[in-house]
Amino acid sequence: MTIPRRILPLCLSAALAAAACDAHVEKVTRGHVRVAAAAELKAVLGELIERFGESHDVDVTVSYGASGTFYEQLLNQAPFDLFLSADLQYPNALVARGLTVPQTEFTYAVGRGGVVLKSAADPEAARALRRFLLSADGRAILERAAFALPDAR
Numbered sequence: 751m752t753i754p755r756r757i758l759p760l761c762l763s764a765a766l767a768a769a770a771c772d773a774h775v776e777k778v779t780r781g782h783v784r785v786a787a788a789a790e791l792k793a794v795l796g797e798l799i800e801r802f803g804e805s806h807d808v809d810v811t812v813s814y815g816a817s818g819t820f821y822e823q824l825l826n827q828a829p830f831d832l833f834l835s836a837d838l839q840y841p842n843a844l845v846a847r848g849l850t851v852p853q854t855e856f857t858y859a860v861g862r863g864g865v866v867l868k869s870a871a872d873p874e875a876a877r878a879l880r881r882f883l884l885s886a887d888g889r890a891i892l893e894r895a896a897f898a899l900p901d902a903r
Contacts, residue, residue, distance in 0.1 A: 781808035781875030784829060786820040788836035788862070795834075798891050802882045808875045824849065824867065831870035832879060834858065841865040851877075858883050859892055 787795055792814050799810045813820075813830070820833060821840040825847070835841050841863045844850050851873055854866035864883070866876045882888050 781806070781872050781878070783808055783810045783831045783872060783875045783879050785810060785812045785832045785834060785879070786824070786828070786830040787812050787814050787834040788817045788820075789814045790836050791834055794891060798883065798888055801887055801891065802879060806875075806878055806882070808872075808878060810879065827869060829869070829871070830867055831872060831876040832864060832866055834862075834864040834883075836862055838863040854880060856880060856884060858888075 785795075795812055799812070802808070802810065817835040817837050817840050820828070820830070820835070821843065824830065824833060824844060833841060833844065838857070841850070841855055844865055844867070845855050849868050851866040851868055851870065854877065855863060856865070857863045864880065866873060866880060870876045883892075
């Protein structure tokens with residue numbers, strides 16, 4: 751069977767258009783949160799992140815260290831989205847300097863707090879992790895690790 755010459759260009763055009771449509775399919779990207787966490791959280795944050803990952807399409811990268819050191823780095827625009835401090839004074843100081851997303855400061859344990867940073871590359875993913883830390887699941891994990899919890903709000 752031969753295709754008439756006048757129809758051949760139409761067939762080729764349709765085939766090219768179909769191929770272009772397939773090539774234009776958008777990739778769905780995973781969220782990503784970069785966390786600066788107090789060293790005391792190392793034993794518990796792994797479980798928290800694993801549980802968070804069961805219900806969220808977000809990758810989490812954690813750097814552990816001293817809260818004061820992270821505070822100094824954050825003043826110099828270190829690339830973190832969420833700061834979990836062993837001392838409330840550091841997140842509060844970042845809030846006072848306007849370096850955080852408004853109304854994202856929180857207390858995850860007595861005397862310990864966190865905040866979503868204004869420089870967050872993926873603020874929605876950072877907020878989702880914040881919500882999980884404050885959820886019943888997150889609080890239960892922290893409590894099992896012997897963190898004294900503030901009253902639930």
